[in-house]
Amino acid sequence: MDLQLSPQHLTFRDELRAWLKANIARPWREELRDPKHTEDSLMEFRRAWQGKLYRAGYLGMDWPSEWGGRGATEVEKSIFEAELALADAPPILNILGIGLLGPALIHHGSEEQRRRFIPPMLEGSEIWCQGFSEPGAGSDLASLKTTATTDGDHFVLNGQKVWTTFGPWADWIFVLARTDSKDRYGGISFILTKLDTPGITVRPLRQITGESEFGEVFFENARVPKENLVGKIGEGWRIAMTVLAYERGAMSLAYAVKYGRDIELLADACKEHGRLSGAVREKLARLVVENEVMRANGLRTLANFADGKVPGPESSIEKIYWSEFDKRFRETAIDLLGPGGQLLRHSPHARPDVDWAREFLWSRAGTIYSGSSEIQRNIIAKRVLNLPQDPR
Amino acid sequence: MKFDLSEDQSLLQSSTRDFFAKEFALEKTRRVMEHDARGFETPAWRQIAEMGYPGLLVPEAAGGQALGPIELAIVCEEAGRVCLPGPLFDVQLAAATLAAAGKQDALLRAVCAGEKIATIAWRNSPYAGEAKQTTHFANGRVKGRKYFVPFAGAADALLVTTNEGLALVEGPFEVTALPTVDLAQRFGEVTLDHPATLVGPLSLLERTDQLAAVGASATLFGIMAKSLEITLGYLQTRETFKRPIGSFQALQHRMADMLLRTESSRSAVYRAAWCLAAADPETALACATAKAYTGDAARLVCAETVQMHGGIGFTWELDVHFYFKRAKTYEMHYGSTEAQLERVLSAVGY
Numbered sequence: 001m002d003l004q005l006s007p008q009h010l011t012f013r014d015e016l017r018a019w020l021k022a023n024i025a026r027p028w029r030e031e032l033r034d035p036k037h038t039e040d041s042l043m044e045f046r047r048a049w050q051g052k053l054y055r056a057g058y059l060g061m062d063w064p065s066e067w068g069g070r071g072a073t074e075v076e077k078s079i080f081e082a083e084l085a086l087a088d089a090p091p092i093l094n095i096l097g098i099g100l101l102g103p104a105l106i107h108h109g110s111e112e113q114r115r116r117f118i119p120p121m122l123e124g125s126e127i128w129c130q131g132f133s134e135p136g137a138g139s140d141l142a143s144l145k146t147t148a149t150t151d152g153d154h155f156v157l158n159g160q161k162v163w164t165t166f167g168p169w170a171d172w173i174f175v176l177a178r179t180d181s182k183d184r185y186g187g188i189s190f191i192l193t194k195l196d197t198p199g200i201t202v203r204p205l206r207q208i209t210g211e212s213e214f215g216e217v218f219f220e221n222a223r224v225p226k227e228n229l230v231g232k233i234g235e236g237w238r239i240a241m242t243v244l245a246y247e248r249g250a251m252s253l254a255y256a257v258k259y260g261r262d263i264e265l266l267a268d269a270c271k272e273h274g275r276l277s278g279a280v281r282e283k284l285a286r287l288v289v290e291n292e293v294m295r296a297n298g299l300r301t302l303a304n305f306a307d308g309k310v311p312g313p314e315s316s317i318e319k320i321y322w323s324e325f326d327k328r329f330r331e332t333a334i335d336l337l338g339p340g341g342q343l344l345r346h347s348p349h350a351r352p353d354v355d356w357a358r359e360f361l362w363s364r365a366g367t368i369y370s371g372s373s374e375i376q377r378n379i380i381a382k383r384v385l386n387l388p389q390d391p392r
Numbered sequence: 393m394k395f396d397l398s399e400d401q402s403l404l405q406s407s408t409r410d411f412f413a414k415e416f417a418l419e420k421t422r423r424v425m426e427h428d429a430r431g432f433e434t435p436a437w438r439q440i441a442e443m444g445y446p447g448l449l450v451p452e453a454a455g456g457q458a459l460g461p462i463e464l465a466i467v468c469e470e471a472g473r474v475c476l477p478g479p480l481f482d483v484q485l486a487a488a489t490l491a492a493a494g495k496q497d498a499l500l501r502a503v504c505a506g507e508k509i510a511t512i513a514w515r516n517s518p519y520a521g522e523a524k525q526t527t528h529f530a531n532g533r534v535k536g537r538k539y540f541v542p543f544a545g546a547a548d549a550l551l552v553t554t555n556e557g558l559a560l561v562e563g564p565f566e567v568t569a570l571p572t573v574d575l576a577q578r579f580g581e582v583t584l585d586h587p588a589t590l591v592g593p594l595s596l597l598e599r600t601d602q603l604a605a606v607g608a609s610a611t612l613f614g615i616m617a618k619s620l621e622i623t624l625g626y627l628q629t630r631e632t633f634k635r636p637i638g639s640f641q642a643l644q645h646r647m648a649d650m651l652l653r654t655e656s657s658r659s660a661v662y663r664a665a666w667c668l669a670a671a672d673p674e675t676a677l678a679c680a681t682a683k684a685y686t687g688d689a690a691r692l693v694c695a696e697t698v699q700m701h702g703g704i705g706f707t708w709e710l711d712v713h714f715y716f717k718r719a720k721t722y723e724m725h726y727g728s729t730e731a732q733l734e735r736v737l738s739a740v741g742y
Contacts, residue, residue: 001394001395001396001397001398001401001462001662001665001666002393002394002666003393003395003663003666003667003670003672004393004670004672005393006393009393075393264740267740267742271742281733281737281742282733284737284742285684285733285734285736285737286684286733288677288681288736288737288740289680289681289684289685289732289733289736290685292660292677292678292681292685292736293656293657293659293660293681293685294656295663296656296659296660296663296664296678296681296682297655297656297659299395299659299663300395300658300659300662300663302393303393303394303395304395304396306393306394307393307394307395307396314655316648317651317652317655317656320648320649320652321652321656374645376648377644377645377648377649378641378644378645380647380648380651380652381641381644381645381647381648384651385624385644385647385648385651386628387624387627387628387638387639387643387644387647388628388635388636388638388639389639390639390640390641391635391639
């Protein structure tokens, strides 16, 4: 056992830490509170930040060198995420492009597709959204109904996608569409589609936070050139699974850093407001314990990566852990703060440290997106515990 | 970086698992637990001593194995898996404390060799509450009363907390047994009016407390891991409504949560053990975290085990209640959850 970063990884971390210090003018939480910002200007701010990260060589670090890679592994990526969290850096805007589509293109795309799509994706000049979920296909993704029929050298797309994160700001969408109505898994294809294609309408959806960070996308005879198919016809499901494996990668350490800071800020607020009773102290202590266990889970995953081990379905445990903890933490936080915890960001008396009310609302999302907690438990029951399956 | 155990540590793990499975399987030990007043048999204890476990943390020069917190966690995890009865963990802690106090003499050697039993006596009340010191040291004698002294009935020597520091007292002792729900454990109330020697300040127990947190949380991890395994086996074979009960989603999701707690416990326990071994700055936080978390987790997993077994789970005959009860001992003792939460707060400066 050794849970200490190697000298090489420590060097990487220290360089990155120094770079972040030099390049972040103020923490993201302060940026968010600046009244000069609108939802659009915050998006532009994040785009500019992403460009900076890219030019400094911190995006696509684990990709082949021609795409900006520098031989990094999951270890550097985990350190990167944890350091961004520690510095309270702005979130990377094109997270779905870099996090999901990038790996799909590297593993399954053509050389032309990689050359065409990867550089603007990394720079932030083309923002991607993910067209997987549909009104009738959420957890049961393979029941999706959006169709792609062939017409000469084009696909013609019809159908609807929903809960499309960044839909309202994105330039492109990667779509899972049905190319064969009879083959449940083998009838799905993975198609890159420009959102300003005639026949496509994007409508923002207002979320419970009041923001419209996701939307719905309608396809009505939208014509997409066939060269935008990734892999072969009918390989979409397999590619999507590759992509989702990346989405469920190791984030526990970065989350533990972020929550650790917010728990500290909550404890400071409790002190400031004279909230020192036994009940308050116990709640704070339990938050620290749960967060430290998450950190231990994250260190274990990081050490396993460094040891050349690839996480399997047990990574569902980490997804459930952080997302369920986030809900408990944010609920506890606004309970401990009292009525002021529910104030909106720009309200008088709103605390300057964290947007507690928004975090409380936002925490409801984590156990739904990217495979709900229920789906993760199904995965654990079936693929980790090997429990007998429901005979239905 | 590497989370897995080293080759030597893996060897210790497999040899310990084999040894406990062979000599201390529950079907063998439950008879001892139920009928032996001391809670263990001398030949079995000698066997444990031959493996070098009592002096695991003691320097070689003093008769021990000179191993560290990670190895302690490994042995404790395995002890948890078989619900090992007897004083092993309590003796390991007393021996480590004696060694740390520089009392590396014949007594410690005999303890490491399994010839004598020593444990730590520190509770001044049978119930939690004000920790007012009621045991006094003066003129080379200790006077007072200690409660919940581990294996007091078998102890040849006790390390006793007093107003002047930690005192070493040799028996025989006047002991009133305090039977609890946990058959693998024995506690006693000890009335002291004995000659004694001071071995050092009470601050000696700070490291013992951290070792206790690591070892107890590792035991709790072993208890819940085994309990989960037993439940998994039952869910795969027990049929009702013409299907294995493990195919019901109502149970599957709870099993997933039990696995989450068990695996998270593994992370927390071995992180704490590694921190303590490496003198990492996060040691205090990691140890308290591990103990607080595994106490809750083991209670949940062992309770779900009883529930999922249904009627048979509530019988004396089935093994699962041993785990359920053992988990309660380890949750309460070696730094209760309440005490660990205070340590967590002080570690983060609150």
